[in-house]
Amino acid sequence: MDKILKQSDKQAKELLLLNEELEKFANTDPMTGLYNRRYFYTFVKKIISQCDRSNTTFSLALIDIDKFKNINDTYGHEAGDEIIKDLSSVLTESIRATDIVVRFGGEEFLVLLHNTGANSAFSVIEQIRALVSENSKNSAIAYTFSSGISEYIKSEDIKNTIKRADEALYN
Secondary structure: HHHHHHHHHHHHHHHHHHHHHHHHHHEOOOOOOOOEEEHHHHHHHHOOOOOOOOOOOEEEEEEEEEOOOHHHHHHOOHHHHHHHHHHHHHHHOOOOOOOOOEEEOOOOOEEEEOOOOOOHHHHHHHHHHHHHHHHHHHHOOOEEEEEEEEOOOOOOHHHHHHHHHHHHHOO
């Protein structure tokens, strides 16, 4: 009987580890380790609920690496991947523990800055932009990024908040 229980405990632990691994694969980008779009939509529902209850806000910064296609065409996709990884690291290291960075698409990132209005978000992203610009001067391939920022409006559909950030990015 003890042998069966030990085997059962071992299988339960293995199953738990496998489930954790599956959850990680489902919620993160394999190249960067950042959260993915799927995770973002689950996470942001909780943030919206908190913000609506407490009358607080958050801002989104949509970030796009400038002339990324040219980088891939000129230096190759491996170089492009390295730039994506570099920007991922800089973004992650530059935000607070309460904020998240999401790889939203190819060379597009979304940064959620919790309890942060648009003006403060602009300052944070501008500091990151300056850091990337300075760091990439010392690198084999210099790169920059553009960003658009929107502040969440109470009870707004998150897709509208993202759309406003996207419009700001292209302005």
